[in-house]
Structures are given as C-alpha cells and as structure tokens.
Amino acid sequence: MQIGELASRSGVSTKTIRYYEDIGLLPPPPRSPSGYRDHDTSTLDRLAFVRAAQAVGLSLGEIRGIVALRDEGQTPCGHVLDLLRTRSAELDRRITELRALQGELIRLVARAERLDPADCDPARICHLVGPV
Amino acid sequence: MQIGELASRSGVSTKTIRYYEDIGLLPPPPRSPSGYRDHDTSTLDRLAFVRAAQAVGLSLGEIRGIVALRDEGQTPCGHVLDLLRTRSAELDRRITELRALQGELIRLVARAERLDPADCDPARICHLVGPV
DNA sequence: CTTGACCTTCCAGCGCGCTGGAAGCCTTAC
DNA sequence: GTAAGGCTTCCAGCGCGCTGGAAGGTCAAG
Numbered sequence: 530m531q532i533g534e535l536a537s538r539s540g541v542s543t544k545t546i547r548y549y550e551d552i553g554l555l556p557p558p559p560r561s562p563s564g565y566r567d568h569d570t571s572t573l574d575r576l577a578f579v580r581a582a583q584a585v586g587l588s589l590g591e592i593r594g595i596v597a598l599r600d601e602g603q604t605p606c607g608h609v610l611d612l613l614r615t616r617s618a619e620l621d622r623r624i625t626e627l628r629a630l631q632g633e634l635i636r637l638v639a640r641a642e643r644l645d646p647a648d649c650d651p652a653r654i655c656h657l658v659g660p661v
Numbered sequence: 662m663q664i665g666e667l668a669s670r671s672g673v674s675t676k677t678i679r680y681y682e683d684i685g686l687l688p689p690p691p692r693s694p695s696g697y698r699d700h701d702t703s704t705l706d707r708l709a710f711v712r713a714a715q716a717v718g719l720s721l722g723e724i725r726g727i728v729a730l731r732d733e734g735q736t737p738c739g740h741v742l743d744l745l746r747t748r749s750a751e752l753d754r755r756i757t758e759l760r761a762l763q764g765e766l767i768r769l770v771a772r773a774e775r776l777d778p779a780d781c782d783p784a785r786i787c788h789l790v791g792p793v
Numbered sequence: 794c795t796t797g798a799c800c801t802t803c804c805a806g807c808g809c810g811c812t813g814g815a816a817g818c819c820t821t822a823c
Numbered sequence: 824g825t826a827a828g829g830c831t832t833c834c835a836g837c838g839c840g841c842t843g844g845a846a847g848g849t850c851a852a853g
Contacts, residue, residue, distance in 0.1 A: 561830095563819050564830080585790060599787070607778065613766055613769055616766060628756060631756060654706070654727060657741045680840080
C-alpha cells in the first residue's frame with residue numbers, strides 16, 4: 530500500500546510516517562519501480578504500537594529501543610516493563626510536584642482576595658506573586 | 662553594578678540576564694562609557710519577581726505582560742489574578758490527565774505480572790502495551 | 794607591556810515531535 | 824497533451840527557555 534493509504538488507515542500523517550522511518554521506528558519499506566514506498570499491513574500494527582506506547586508516556590527514543598529489540602528477534606517485554614515502572618515512578622514524582630504547585634496557586638489566589646491592589650509595591654511588580 | 666555581580670547576587674546567569682533584557686523582561690540598563698551595562702538594585706527585585714512568577718507556572722511571555730503593565734504605571738494585580746486562576750484551572754486538568762495516565766500505567770504493570778513474555782505476539786511488538 | 798578577567802554583540806543549537814514548503818518525478822483521467 | 828493528485832527528497836522552522844561559542848573591546852594588577 531502507498532504511504533497515503535497507510536496514512537488514512539492509521540490516522541498518522543504521511544509526514545510523520547516518513548519521519549518515523551527516518552528515526553528508525555519503522556523499517557524501510559520496499560519501493561515500487563518508480564521509488565514509491567510500498568508498505569504492508571504489518572506497518573499498521575507497528576504504527577498502532579507506536580501510538581499506544583506514546584499514549585502511556587514513552588518517548589520515541591524509548592519506543593525505538595523496544596522495536597529494535599523485537600527486530601533483533603528478542604522479546605522486549607522485560608525491557609518494556611522496566612520502562613513502564615520507571616515512567617510510573619517519574620509520573621508519581623511529577624504529580625506530587627504539580628499538586629504542590631496547585632496548592633501554592635490556590636493559596637496565592639486566596640491571599641489575593643485579602644489584598645488590596647492599592648497596597649502593591651511597584652518595585653515588587655505585584656505582591657500577589659512572591660514569598661508569603 | 663556590572664552584569665557579573667548582578668548574576669552572582671541574583672543567581673541568574675549573565676546569559677539569561679541579557680536574554681531577559683532582549684525579550685523585554687528587564688528594562689535596558691544605562692551603559693558605562695565603554696558600553697558595559699550598569700544595573701541598579703531594582704533589577705534584583707525584577708529578577709526575583711521573574712523567578713517567583715516562573716515558579717508558580719507563568720511563562721516568560723505572561724511575565725512580560727505583567728511587567729509591561731507595571732512599567733506603564735498600571736497596577737497589574739487584576740491581570741495577575743486572572744493568570745493565576747487560569748493557570749490553576751489548567752493545572753487541575755493537567756493533574757487529572759496525569760492521574761489517569763498513572764492509573765493506566767499501574768494497570769499495565771499489574772497486568773504484566775500475569776502475562777508470559779513467551780505469549781507475546783511479535784507482530785504487536787509487545788503485548789504489555791496496547792488495548793487491554 | 795602583558796596577562797587575565799571581565800565585558801560586548803551576534804549567530805547557532807539544544808530537546809522533542811513533528812510540520813511546512815520547495816522542487817521535481819509518476820500515474821491516471823480526460 | 825495536460826491537469827490533478829499522488830509520490831520523492833531535502834532543508835527549515837515551530838515553541839520554550841535558555842546555553843554555547845566566536846570574535847573582539849575594556850580594565851586593573853603586576
């Protein structure tokens with residue numbers, strides 16, 4: 530199938546498909562005599578995997594590592610599980626950070642309701658932001 | 662004071678200070694006869710504000726808008742409060758998304774413990790990732 | 794007079810995941 | 824034959840907040 534059909538069937542743009550091939554996420558497909566890419570349906574599976582892996586927070590670099598293992602004939606599951614656990618731990622930390630920030634924002638907004646703009650010191654730009 | 666002293670007193674690099682001046686976060690300081698920037702201590706206040714505003718999630722573009730109001734002689738508090746509320750609402754949505762992703766990751770890791778890598782279909786790359 | 798530490802400007806690149814556009818070839822329909 | 828719509832490659836840029844480096848001027852100490 531040509532790249533345009535692959536794009537419409539997968540929902541991934543032709544630009545992105547070529548980009549994925551460039552960075553090694555997709556194997557270089559065979560070409561027609563005129564040089565057109567001729568993808569088979571396995572590329573649909575591959576694209577579905579890439580999108581699913583992105584959706585759980587893996588980077589294209591990490592995904593490339595996974596598909597490379599598979600292409601070498603290995604079973605990438607152990608590596609994938611490591612990545613998922615690592616991402617989960619990072620996400621935990623990230624969520625904790627964002628919740629702290631959210632608490633801070635809520636505190637600042639609440640404080641803003643008790644402050645009078647007229648009291649704002651021009652040198653400090655705005656007293657709503659900054660140390661309590 | 663020269664830019665190097667400002668940098669060490671503020672903890673912001675000379676590169677970044679010049680960059681902030683370029684993008685309009687800092688007013689252009691007077692120059693010595695040889696062209697050196699000559700900042701006064703108000704720049705320390707300004708830099709402290711920029712860092713505090715960044716810390717609560719405002720972008721440099723938003724911060725520029727705030728300091729521009731102040732430089733025009735207005736009190737930016739109302740605008741700042743709008744920004745803080747907007748950022749808070751966005752953060753709420755973002756945290757909700759990340760928590761959903763975290764739930765998904767935890768579910769995938771738990772499922773991985775029940776799956777046998779030997780069952781993994783090579784065409785799907787890795788069965789740990791993808792629809793349940 | 795030289796050394797070294799400062800300062801200046803300007804241009805370029807990082808990471809990440811694409812996206813846009815130019816210039817040109819191929820295929821199909823009319 | 825020609826027009827439309829595929830396809831090809833290659834180069835460049837987005838947003839964001841810096842950061843690095845080159846090439847050169849300035850200043851104080853020895």
